[in-house]
Every structure is written in C-alpha cells, then in structure tokens.
Amino acid sequence: MDFSSSSINFEALRKKAFNGRWATIPDGVIPLTAADPDFPMAPEIISGIAxxxxxxxxxxxxxxxxxxxxxxxxxxxxxxxxxxxxxxxxxxxxxxxxxxxxxxxxxxxxxxxxxxxxxxxxxxxxxxxxxxxxxxxxxxxxxxxxxxxxxxxxxxxxxxxxxxxxxxxxxxxxxxxxxxxxxxxxxxxxxxxxxxxxxxxxxxxxxxxxxxxxxxxxxxxxxxxxxxxxxxxxxxxxxxxxxxxxxxxxxxxxxxxxxxxxxxxxxxxxxxxxxxxxxxxxxAWYWVEGFKKHLDYNRKMATAIINNSSILSTTLPEATFVIFPKITNGLSGDVFAKIALEKGKVAIVPGVERWFGVGAEGHVRICYSTSSELLEEGLNRIIKSF
The missing domain is CATH 3.40.640.10 (Type I PLP-dependent aspartate aminotransferase-like (Major domain))
Incomplete structure (x- = not known):
C-alpha cells in the first residue's frame, strides 16, 4: 500500500472532491479542510461493486x-x-x-x-x-x-x-x-x-x-x-x-x-x-491498518511542526485524522484561516461557532488524511504566512 503523493490521483480529486476540497479551490491551494481521504479506496471495494x-x-x-x-x-x-x-x-x-x-x-x-x-x-x-x-x-x-x-x-x-x-x-x-x-x-x-x-x-x-x-x-x-x-x-x-x-x-x-x-x-x-x-x-480492514500507520506518522509530524511554531499549539490526537490547534498569536479563527488561504495557499477550517460551536473560537481544524509530503508542505506554508 502506498500513501505517498504519487498514489494520489489529483486529476480525479479536482473533478470529484467537493465540500471545500480539491474540486472547489483554486489551483495551487492545498486543502486540509473536510475530513475526507485523498487516497483511492481499497481495490477490493471497487471489484466488489463491479x-x-x-x-x-x-x-x-x-x-x-x-x-x-x-x-x-x-x-x-x-x-x-x-x-x-x-x-x-x-x-x-x-x-x-x-x-x-x-x-x-x-x-x-x-x-x-x-x-x-x-x-x-x-x-x-x-x-x-x-x-x-x-x-x-x-x-x-x-x-x-x-x-x-x-x-x-x-x-x-x-x-x-x-x-x-x-x-x-x-x-x-x-x-x-x-x-x-x-x-x-x-x-x-x-x-x-x-x-x-x-x-x-x-x-x-x-x-x-x-x-x-x-x-x-x-x-x-x-x-x-x-x-x-x-x-x-x-x-x-x-x-x-x-x-x-x-x-x-x-x-x-x-x-x-x-x-x-x-x-x-x-x-x-x-x-x-x-x-x-x-x-x-x-x-478491506488490512487497508485500514495500513492507512492508520500512515495517519499515525502524519499526526506525530503535524503535532511536532505545530508545536515548534510560534503561532499554534496542540496536543497529540488519540483518534480521527483531524487536529485542532490553539491559535497563540492572538488572531481569531476566521482571520487566521483567511491569512493561511490568501498568503499560504492552504485551506483550513476556522474554529468558529458555525462549524464547531462557541467553544471552538481561537482554534483551527486541520485535516491530515493526505500524503506526508503535502501535509508537511501545507503546514510549513501556514507557518510562513505569519
């Protein structure tokens, strides 16, 4: 199983991945938004449907x-x-x-x-x-x-x-x-x-x-x-x-x-x-186990990069493939996400009442179900934007 960028069909994603993801963003933007994997489904599922x-x-x-x-x-x-x-x-x-x-x-x-x-x-x-x-x-x-x-x-x-x-x-x-x-x-x-x-x-x-x-x-x-x-x-x-x-x-x-x-x-x-x-x-449980090993690497990398920055801090997720860092530079979730998109060309979800309730303010949500290469690039783009 390969969960690198080379395994991702970006052409297909740009046609099919909606809900704030590849099909809805300008070229050059990395979407770390909706909790949806960038990888194709396990081959057994495709053959089972066929x-x-x-x-x-x-x-x-x-x-x-x-x-x-x-x-x-x-x-x-x-x-x-x-x-x-x-x-x-x-x-x-x-x-x-x-x-x-x-x-x-x-x-x-x-x-x-x-x-x-x-x-x-x-x-x-x-x-x-x-x-x-x-x-x-x-x-x-x-x-x-x-x-x-x-x-x-x-x-x-x-x-x-x-x-x-x-x-x-x-x-x-x-x-x-x-x-x-x-x-x-x-x-x-x-x-x-x-x-x-x-x-x-x-x-x-x-x-x-x-x-x-x-x-x-x-x-x-x-x-x-x-x-x-x-x-x-x-x-x-x-x-x-x-x-x-x-x-x-x-x-x-x-x-x-x-x-x-x-x-x-x-x-x-x-x-x-x-x-x-x-x-x-x-x-396809074997595929899930492989996916989780990849996500485990991503969550640890994301946590380290975030906590080494001066703008965000977080704890290591125990589950899911989203991380919810606290903004430490004083910006609101909306403003932070807007700057990340406009300057860093990375789409993330602001921690605002609309998406998560009043208790989410001062945070952003970042999805890490993509390749390690894209995730690292996206996080570094965000950090360099501030």
Missing part, C-alpha cells in the same frame, strides 16, 4: 437494509468495539449525517431539549434545530475533551430528552473511555434520558487504544441509546452516502424504522452503496 453489477440487476432491496450489510456492521462492532449486536439491531441509512437527523427527529418534539458538547461538529446542533429542539451546550476542555459531569447533569431539566456525544471526538481527536461513557449512562438513567453516540470515527484509533461502543457499557445504555456510524472517514466512501443507525432495543428499533418512513419507498439506501460498505468491512 462484481455485484455483473448480472445487470439493481433491484429493490429490503427496506431496513441488505442482510449482508447488517451482518457485516454487527460483526464489525462485536469484533472491534465490544459490541453485542445482532443484525436486526442495524438499519442502513443514507449517511451518518442522515442517521443523526433521524434519531433527533424520532426522539425530539418542538421545544424538547437536547444536550450536546461544545465544541463539536456542527451537525449535532443542526439536527436538533431542524427538529425544533432547544440546544443546551455542555462545555468540554479543548485540550483533553474532558466532560464535567456535574455541569452536564446541571443542564438537565424536565424538558431534556436527549444527550448526544461524539466519540471519538471531532474536532478534538480524543476518545471517551468506558469509565466516562458509564458516567454519562448513569446520569441519563437517573433522569430517564435517551442518548445518541456518533461513532463515525471509531475505526481511526491510535496506539492500540481500546474503544467501547456506547451500547456496551451498561444495560441502560444498551436499551436507551442509538449509535450512528458511517464509512466516509475510514474507507473514503463519502460519495456512496452510506451509514448505519444501531439500536439494541428491538421494540424501539421497529418503531424507529416505521416512523422514519423506511417501511415504504420514501426512505431507503442504494443497494450498491450497501454492497460497497459490506465489502469494505469484510475485505
């Missing part, structure tokens, strides 16, 4: 997802994340982002309150707002991602219906271990609140750290939580729009499927996307 098409049929699939997809996801969580899932605990959805919206829409009525972390990816806030819910922000330490459990419980009122967490955390790159998850589950049980855990980053974990899917930490967590998972980060399948919602409470899952319009032709996921995701889980 094999599925050989007979010439793309017929309707089961409303809740293909059996092979649901089995592959449940096996993956059971083998690598301490899960105890059955295939019927899994619903195929059109991306992890849609999964987050469906869960919020199912659990919240207008005026209901949902607790989310601050900072955290903007989708947590967006999905609550779309459902007419009221957001309560639980501040986390931007160095450690630590959650003050007293502060979390203090946000709970009679209107609180949902606590949502991001594990591993985007953009802080931290893992919430079993002990922390159990503390959250205990608070939720005390107040009879449902939980959602976004675990789209749970495959990109370093130093052999243990990861526990939320439903594994207690009986209450198993019966009162939804887990959201996706394939865009680990396998580079963002364009397939494929994800999963997981719930071990069978009665709730049946009701969720019905009320989310999957028992009809209104909702549903491309069978081709499900095949691609299933093949990824069954045959």
């Amino acid at each position: 094999d599925y098409l050989k007979d010439g049929y793309l017929s309707y699939g089961p409303f809740s997802g293909l059996d092979e997809f649901k089995i592959s996801v449940s096996k993956h969580f059971n083998l690598r994340k301490h899960g105890t899932l059955a295939a019927n605990d899994v619903l195929a959805v059109n991306s992890a982002a849609q999964g987050m919206f469906l869960v919020a829409n199912y659990l919240l009525n207008p005026g209901d309150e949902a607790i989310i972390l601050d900072p955290v990816d903007f989708l947590f806030k967006k999905t609550v707002e779309v459902c007419g819910g009221i957001i309560k922000l639980c501040k986390v330490n931007t160095l450690t991602a630590a959650i003050d459990m007293e502060s979390l419980e203090g946000l709970i009122t009679e209107k609180t219906k949902l606590i949502s967490i991001c594990n591993p955390h985007n953009p802080l790159g931290k893992i919430y271990d079993k002990e922390v998850l159990l503390q959250i589950a205990t608070i939720a049980e005390k107040h009879n609140i449902w939980l959602m855990s976004d675990e789209i980053w749970s495959d990109i974990v370093y130093d052999d750290k243990d990861f526990h899917t939320f439903s594994s930490v207690s009986d209450y967590a198993a019966q009162h939580s939804f887990t959201v998972y996706g394939f865009s980060k680990t396998y580079g399948l963002a364009g397939l729009r494929i994800g999963a919602v997981i719930c071990k409470n069978s009665a709730v899952m049946e009701d969720f499927i019905e009320k989310s319009n999957f028992n009809s032709t209104i909702e549903g996921v491309s069978t081709l996307s499900q095949i691609g995701a299933s093949v990824a889980l069954e045959k």
Whole structure:
C-alpha cells in the first residue's frame, strides 16, 4: 500500500472532491479542510461493486437494509468495539449525517431539549434545530475533551430528552473511555434520558487504544441509546452516502424504522452503496491498518511542526485524522484561516461557532488524511504566512 503523493490521483480529486476540497479551490491551494481521504479506496471495494453489477440487476432491496450489510456492521462492532449486536439491531441509512437527523427527529418534539458538547461538529446542533429542539451546550476542555459531569447533569431539566456525544471526538481527536461513557449512562438513567453516540470515527484509533461502543457499557445504555456510524472517514466512501443507525432495543428499533418512513419507498439506501460498505468491512480492514500507520506518522509530524511554531499549539490526537490547534498569536479563527488561504495557499477550517460551536473560537481544524509530503508542505506554508 502506498500513501505517498504519487498514489494520489489529483486529476480525479479536482473533478470529484467537493465540500471545500480539491474540486472547489483554486489551483495551487492545498486543502486540509473536510475530513475526507485523498487516497483511492481499497481495490477490493471497487471489484466488489463491479462484481455485484455483473448480472445487470439493481433491484429493490429490503427496506431496513441488505442482510449482508447488517451482518457485516454487527460483526464489525462485536469484533472491534465490544459490541453485542445482532443484525436486526442495524438499519442502513443514507449517511451518518442522515442517521443523526433521524434519531433527533424520532426522539425530539418542538421545544424538547437536547444536550450536546461544545465544541463539536456542527451537525449535532443542526439536527436538533431542524427538529425544533432547544440546544443546551455542555462545555468540554479543548485540550483533553474532558466532560464535567456535574455541569452536564446541571443542564438537565424536565424538558431534556436527549444527550448526544461524539466519540471519538471531532474536532478534538480524543476518545471517551468506558469509565466516562458509564458516567454519562448513569446520569441519563437517573433522569430517564435517551442518548445518541456518533461513532463515525471509531475505526481511526491510535496506539492500540481500546474503544467501547456506547451500547456496551451498561444495560441502560444498551436499551436507551442509538449509535450512528458511517464509512466516509475510514474507507473514503463519502460519495456512496452510506451509514448505519444501531439500536439494541428491538421494540424501539421497529418503531424507529416505521416512523422514519423506511417501511415504504420514501426512505431507503442504494443497494450498491450497501454492497460497497459490506465489502469494505469484510475485505478491506488490512487497508485500514495500513492507512492508520500512515495517519499515525502524519499526526506525530503535524503535532511536532505545530508545536515548534510560534503561532499554534496542540496536543497529540488519540483518534480521527483531524487536529485542532490553539491559535497563540492572538488572531481569531476566521482571520487566521483567511491569512493561511490568501498568503499560504492552504485551506483550513476556522474554529468558529458555525462549524464547531462557541467553544471552538481561537482554534483551527486541520485535516491530515493526505500524503506526508503535502501535509508537511501545507503546514510549513501556514507557518510562513505569519
């Protein structure tokens, strides 16, 4: 496996990589923005999709997802994340982002309150707002991602219906271990609140750290939580729009499927996307291991370069392939990112409320899922811009 610049098809990226990346930027700019790999997917995924098409049929699939997809996801969580899932605990959805919206829409009525972390990816806030819910922000330490459990419980009122967490955390790159998850589950049980855990980053974990899917930490967590998972980060399948919602409470899952319009032709996921995701889980883990070794090198290099500068400082991410350094030269995230783009020709994401919440100010997010050569050049361009 080759994760150098020579393995990247820049011509293809400039045609296909949108969302603030190669297809949307001027020539000469390096995008370290949206969390999407620059590398082509594992060859087994390509051949698996091609094999599925050989007979010439793309017929309707089961409303809740293909059996092979649901089995592959449940096996993956059971083998690598301490899960105890059955295939019927899994619903195929059109991306992890849609999964987050469906869960919020199912659990919240207008005026209901949902607790989310601050900072955290903007989708947590967006999905609550779309459902007419009221957001309560639980501040986390931007160095450690630590959650003050007293502060979390203090946000709970009679209107609180949902606590949502991001594990591993985007953009802080931290893992919430079993002990922390159990503390959250205990608070939720005390107040009879449902939980959602976004675990789209749970495959990109370093130093052999243990990861526990939320439903594994207690009986209450198993019966009162939804887990959201996706394939865009680990396998580079963002364009397939494929994800999963997981719930071990069978009665709730049946009701969720019905009320989310999957028992009809209104909702549903491309069978081709499900095949691609299933093949990824069954045959491409070796590729993920190679990718993680490359990312491990990149995260350490990025941390060293950043901390040797006079304008940024950071901690080493435990997971994900994004890093969230603090700006040390007094500039705002917006201004810093603008200078990096205009002078350094590097696109990064500013730490502003729109993207990560009010607690993100004074930071920028840098994605390092590119070649080591491009990453080093991009970081050095940023530093030389100030």
